[in-house]
Amino acid sequence: MSEIEKLLNPSDFEAFQKKIVEGRDPNRTAVAVCSGPGCLAYASGKVFDRFKVELLESGLAEEVTLAQTGCHGFCERGPSVVILPDEICYLRVSPDDVKEIIETTLRGGGIVERLLYKGEDGLPVQKESDIPFYKHQQKVVFGDNKRIDPRSIDDYIARGGYTALVKAITTMSPETVIAEVKESGLRGRGGGGFPAGAKWEATAKPPADTRYVIVNADEGDPGAYMDRGILEGNPHSVIEGLMIGGYAIGANEGYIYVRQEYPLAIDNVLYALEVLREIGLLGENILGTGFNFDIIVHKGAGAFVSGESSALMSAIEGRVGEPRPKYIRTSISGLRGKPSCLNNVETWANVPLIINKGADWFKSIGTEGSKGTKIFSLVGNVKNTGLVEVPMGMTLRQIIFDIGGGIRDDKEFKAVQTGGPSGGVIPEDMLDLHVDYDELYAAGSMMGSGGMIVMDKDTCMVNVAKYFLEFLSDESCGKCVPCRDGIDQLLEVLQRLTSGNALEEDLELIEDISLMMKECALCGLGQSAPNPVLSSIKYFKDEYIAHIAEKRCPGGVCKALIAYTIDKEKCIGCGKCMKVCPVAAITGEKKSPHKINNALCVKCDSCYQECPAKVQAVTKIRQADVITAFATSEEAANE
């Protein structure tokens, strides 16, 4: 920002905006270095530093804008560097590539082909939006990340930032703002999908001297980082949404509850708030409209259960972040007993768009019951992992295969988990299900906050259920019996299943405990905790039965149930498995079939991984078949 001058009225803002926009050349070259969580892990910070140095040295520093931006989305191929305005997308960029990019592209106007994305056909793709991963997305909330330096309010305002706020507080009554949000059909992006407008209305209604609006940025789902991506990359979009909500609901104070584990998000938000206060967009009598609003950032300990609304409010109050019994809605009695409206980061980030472009525009995206777009964190055994934003109504198949590029190593697809630990798995024959709150719920899963974990055929569904329950057992607050002891006992059964000691009756036991938990647990954590187990039994009962009746793990994962053997017909005697075996359990002469001594084998899976894909001689069999298998190969060897 240039000089600090307080904006006192709407025309000050207009002039401020005009100056920023006019001062910008849309054709100016800009280098957007991703510093999202994925790219940072691939040392994108070093790439940025190198750009800084090299641009100075090359004398281009004046002509080229360099920015460290939030997540671009294609984290799998990070560090991602996008050159604007042509949107040339370089992937897997290392610091040593920087000089070449500067010389070839920035100075020469050419392309560094080896850093481009290469499709299945091997042909390079230049423009970011032409890469299949991006092509099928619709980036409405998340699209500006590469064009915005999160530390620059000018960048945000240049792209229309805060015009929705100004529009709301100068031309709309609180009621019309609520009506617009209601009309848009926006539903909560943090889990349950509750209609945002209805919640706003319910919070605005009860007589009260104080009301609160709150951003839920606890983001506790393992593997999910949508909210982090937004807050780090475009903090102003969330702040603007929150302010509009504050105006509509009649709140003068907003809270942003961020997990401590997101220091960059916290820094960027705090910085943004400071700038807003300096220019007078936050504080008393904003733009002379009489609207007072300020925002406090609360750093949370990042426990999964603190994301639950009543627990989150308790934590802000300085008490233990434990859920309260919720027969009274937080919209009536929430934070400090006052009407409070809690929405997810992504929910808030949608608000300025709705105010600016109108409910009709928003409604034009999506399905009957689910409007707008949704951001997912696509992870697991899929080729292209990252953050993806798609219109509601897209099928899971499109997301996984068109955007995600299909299953890694071209293996067979088995299931996809949506909704995180509170959601469930969806099998292959339901892949044409649409991303829609109600469809996913009816299938026994849920939209959740946007976690999407893809699993290939080498996944054990019992083990997956166990993984989520283990996560939840660490996260349960331990207050109520159904959740605390229910999860504990469910885990016990799953332990029996994965070790081959379960009985037929155990399935009934799982069902009894689960159904009780769903209805009797005190909060959403316990009520949804059995979902991963129930949904995997629903769609993969055969796998559970196999563990019980045949002591077999169809995914070949449960160590107690599997053993390794080498198919002597297929083995080419290359010796790779023998070399990698840590316990010398494999023997054999070069160019003749090898053998595994199961008595020595520790089931580390190395030989299985190492055996060439074309050969596939190392196979998994049932542990129960080991004696015979070994005997037969022994016999065969003796013949």
Next chain:
Amino acid sequence: MSEIKLKINGEEVTAEPGTMLLDAARKAGAEIPTLCNLEGLEPFGACRLCVVELIRGGRSRIVASCLYPVEEGIDVLTESEKVVRYRRNILELLEARWPLIDKALLEKYKVNTGRMARRDNFCIMCGICVRHCSERRKLNVLGFVGRGIERQVVSYTMRAKEFCPECFDKELSCLKFCPTGVIVNDCATRCPASRDEEAFAKPIRVRDDDNAIAVKKSLGDL
């Protein structure tokens, strides 16, 4: 304020606004088992034994009656098929922690013991001792530490030394209110007031030394 009309097991009753379903139902003659509820303490909602089925506008849901206030026009079923089944499952979970649980209750709900893994820990985490100490006695000697299955009740040694003698062996002692019985004896012999301990906090029920160490660690005392 006008009385609220509702139905309990099919019978019309009236109740003061703010009355909890549990009290309204008991007044109407229904028998509802409870564990974590104790008159004079804020309802806690932890044991979930008091669940009832609530029907409003044709939609049914299960709620904990000890902290759900009466509402106009609702139907409350205290022994519906679902309620009975869920209570049975909850008792099953409780029995796994607390083998001395009231046998009559187990029989009444036909609880099939033996399906759950044994977790003989005796403390069922009803929190009555903690709430008694903080809400009624205002002494805050006891508290919870840990999450999930690791959650347990601890006493803060310094406070215990100072305040436990005030209650000890008297009618107001927390020991008198522990519903599990066993923990009373266990607690009494280990009452911090009767021992000279330097730890900042120690588990009410010392499972083993590892646990005592874990508690200290979780409190930053080690």
